[in-house]
Each structure stands twice: as structure tokens, then as C-alpha cells.
Amino acid sequence: MMTKTFALPLLLALVGGCAQAPYWTLTDNDNRVLKSTSFEMTVPAGWTRTTTADTWEQVKVDDKPQTLLLEQVTASRDGVSLHAITVTRRYPDTAFPTLKKKTNASMQPLEVADLYVSELRKRYGLERLRVLSNKPSQINGKQGFELTMEFKNDDGLRIRIVSNGFVDKTGFYTINYRAPVLYYYDRDYADYAKLVRSFRQSKGAFDPPPEIPGWAKLFT
């Protein structure tokens, strides 16, 4: 019992030390292209961005935590708790984890958008997410959707999310911008639109998916 008590904190300390925590960098004119395995884009000057992609997330499916593979990068100008652009690639088999739905390349953008809204509404705090508009869009030449959604937080602050997304045989891609309607959303929407236009898929998108890091599974 005593050995276990000591072993657990030691293991956690070791694992914590090994974990590659994403770190932030401020973009300037020489440092604006954000490359990840599957995609790259140009981050607006003056924004901070993560330098490496997150490769997994923990999601509660039927109240049980699960560790799922993904690829995610984030950019923000004033701090992620205030507003952020998040670019995510989910793999076909786990594209809508709480709905337990997969994607396939033949799905219509409207179907994908409807599933995505349902998936978001299953997440904490987004149960009453309202769809303000849902229209077709093109991302990197692919047919997709542009959803504009809104919710109120516990303080009554209206938070808006705009999401451009598409599906292909390599998975489900979303480029989200989330900000309070008050002041921030309109101020930075143009930067977001530029980032969406700069989005390109990389050859790495067609590589086989990586393994979930062993230590990440400890959290499930």
C-alpha cells in the first residue's frame, strides 16, 4: 500500500515531465505560417499561436471519459479564455464521438453541419447553442459549411462561434472562431476570414493516423 502511495505521485511527476505541453509564440511578419501534420495556414500578425498541435482530447461518451486522437492548433489575440481561433482535424471513425457517428467522403455539408451542431450541444455549457445561420462555403476548394452559432454564458454574456468545416476521406476539419459578441467578435472576424482563406491541407493528412501517446491513456 505504502509503495503504491509513493509510486503514483512519482509516475505522475515523470509523465508530467515527459508530456510535450503546447507553448505559445507571438506572430510577426516572419513567423506567421502555422504548419501542422495535416494542414497549414497563415495566422494574423500580432496574434499568439501554439507552436505544436495537440494530438488528443478527452471526451465523455455516455458519461465515461475517452481519449481520442485529433490534431488541433489554437491562436488568440487577447487570451484563449476571451477569444480564440481553433483549427481541428478529427479522424473519420471518431469525428462525432458523443453521437457515435463516423464521417465518409460522400456526406453532404448540410448533414455534416447538422451533426456537428448536435455534437457541440452534447458538450458542457453548449446545450442551448442556437444556430444563427448555416450556409455552404468552400475551404481549400472543398465543399463545406459555415455555421454561425451563439450561446449565453452563466453571466449572460453572448458568445458567438463561427465554424467553417468540411469532410473528406482523411477526416472532419473545422476552423472555429469563438468570441463575445460584445466588442471582440466583430473586431477580429476579418482576421478569422483571412485565416480560413489561407488554410491548406498538407500531404501529411494522407498519412496513417498516429498512435495515442501511452501516457494520455492514463487519463481515461
Place this chain on the structure above:
Amino acid sequence: MKRLLGLFFLSLLVSGCATTGDVTAFKDANDTSKIQEGEGRLWHEASGYDTTIERSGQIYEDRRATAYLQGVMDRLYPEFKGKIHVHLYDSTQLNAFALPNGSIYFNIGLLARIGSEAQLAAVLGHEAAHFVEKHSFRQRVSAKNASAFAVSGIPFASLAAVSSISGFSRDLEREADMKGYARLVKAGYDPHEAHKAFEQLAKEVKALGIQEPYFFSSHPQLVERIDTFKELAARQKSGGRVGAEEYNAVVQPIRLEALRKDLGQDRYKSVILVMEDANLRRYYPAAGYYYLGEAYIRRDEKNDSQKALQAFQTAEKLAPNYAPTYKGLGMHYMKAGNKVRAREYFSKYLTLASKDAGDRAYVQQYISSLK
């Protein structure tokens, strides 16, 4: 008979507890201003929770329905008029809850499922009894609960522990049943309606395997409650107000909205359960068949595509002006490769849908691609 005698003695015991010690039930609206020591904090927390609910957009805005529910409550508890406030809560879960300050929240999901004013009165009577009998305060003064909520860091967790958000002890629930039932009879409602609301809930809880710790989903308790109401009603003459027509006139639009929200949150099983049940379906507008079709598509089991088509066709026949049905039919025929019919249905959708329909642009795109 044994059960009734048992309940009678239990009720005496429980109400005995209510009047012993420091906690006494409210007598009327004036009495609510004489809050006992320690009770003020509970009311303050409840007011904070009211504010959070309102600010964060969790109130379902329907003035007509809210006024109707308030009217039923005032009929049940006339001496508390102006002190018990009924709100519609924007959630499709089958629940209703009372806060210690007299705020009663009624989920639109529960409202959609019940079939008459008398059934509504059975639920409202129960919830208001929690407030009048000060069940929250009584639960809080017990040392066991006090230590339980003291360690929790969840916002409003302490309030949840002592309000009907998460259910009271079995004895207090029984007392609320008895007091609520007495109010129902006194207000002139048909006592034979009371158990019907709970019967439907029990059926749904069982069919969907709901395990959330909500009061109405606690299955053994629900079964016991149904038996109790049946036995109590058996001792009463039939008759009294049912109010099915009035109720359904008010709730009909909310039912369709509840189906839409259920589907939007991927509760397609619930939509299928409701719309496949002839007894429940009769309360729903015919346009509900459109949501049944969409629910089959979400479920995506064997033959569901065909079932979806049949549901859309029924919606087309019974509610020919409901635009979304034509989008559903258009999508079906587009996937089946029938371009002519797909175009025809998509065009009809565009004719009937409002100019600002969110998915108009997609449908226009589909029509172009089908030429």
C-alpha cells in the same frame, strides 16, 4: 388498504416532523415574509440561481403558456398567489423542480408529454408542496446534508442538494405527493387523471433507460407514486376538471419545438418513442412526422431509410404546408438518384420555407447540382 393506512401514518409522522423543532410550513403568502433563522441564506442562494437561469437564456419564452401554468398554480394554491412563480425551463428532459424561494421550473420536455390540465396540476401541486412545506430548509438542517454540501465546490451544488433539482428524501417526496394530491382534489380537478402523467413518464424512463438522477426518472419511486395515486383516486368519485382541450391548445406549439430540440441534441430515440406511440402521437401536431423521419435517418438502422420516407410522406399528407418535410423528401430522392423528384421537392421547399430559412442556400445549391 394497507398501503393507504401506511401512507396515512407516514404522512402524520412526516408532518409531525415538519412542525416540531424550528421548521414550520408556510401558512399563506404573508407567512413567507417571516423567514426563520438560517433560511435567509437559502433564499439568497435560490435568488442567485434564478438570476443565473434567466441571464444564461435557460427560460423558455412563451408568455401564453407561462401565464396558463401560473393560472393553474394559483388555482391550486390560492393563498400563495404572488409568492409562487412558475417558469418554463428550456430543456427537453422530463423534469420539473422547485427552489426554496417559491420559484418552480417546468421543463418543456415534460410539458410536451403530459396530456391534460389535471395531469399538469398533479405535477405543479407536488412541486409547490416542496416550497410550502419548506422541504429545502428541512433537508438543510439535517447534519448529514450540511456536511455533504459543505465539501462540494460545484456552483449551486449546496442548493441542488436541498431542492427538488436533484430530488428530496423519499419521505419528503411522499409528503409532497400527499399534499399535492389534496390540493388537486380541493381545486376541483379529476383525481383519476393524476397518475396518468406519471404512467407515461415511467414508460419513457424504462424504454429509454434514463439513468439521470432526476426526480421523475427514479423508477421505483415513480412506480410507487403511480400506485399511490391510483389507490387514492379509487376512493374518490369520478369527475372534476380535466382540461384536456385547453391544455393541448396551449401546449401544441411547444410539442413541435420539443421534438425539434430533441433531434437537435441527438435524442432521436426519444422522438421515435413518442411518434411511434399512437397514444402519445395523438397529442402532437402532424408535422411531428417530419421529425420522426429525421430521427430514423439519425438512427440509421436497417430499413430506417424506408421508414423515414414513409414518415415524410405521412407529414406531406397531413401537414402539406410544413416546409421542412419537402427538404427531407428532396434529400431522400437525391440520395436515391432520382434527380427529377429531388428537384421537385427541393423547389417546393423553397416555395414554402421562410425567406430567411437557414438552409435555403444549401437547397439552392442542390437544385443547381441536380440539373
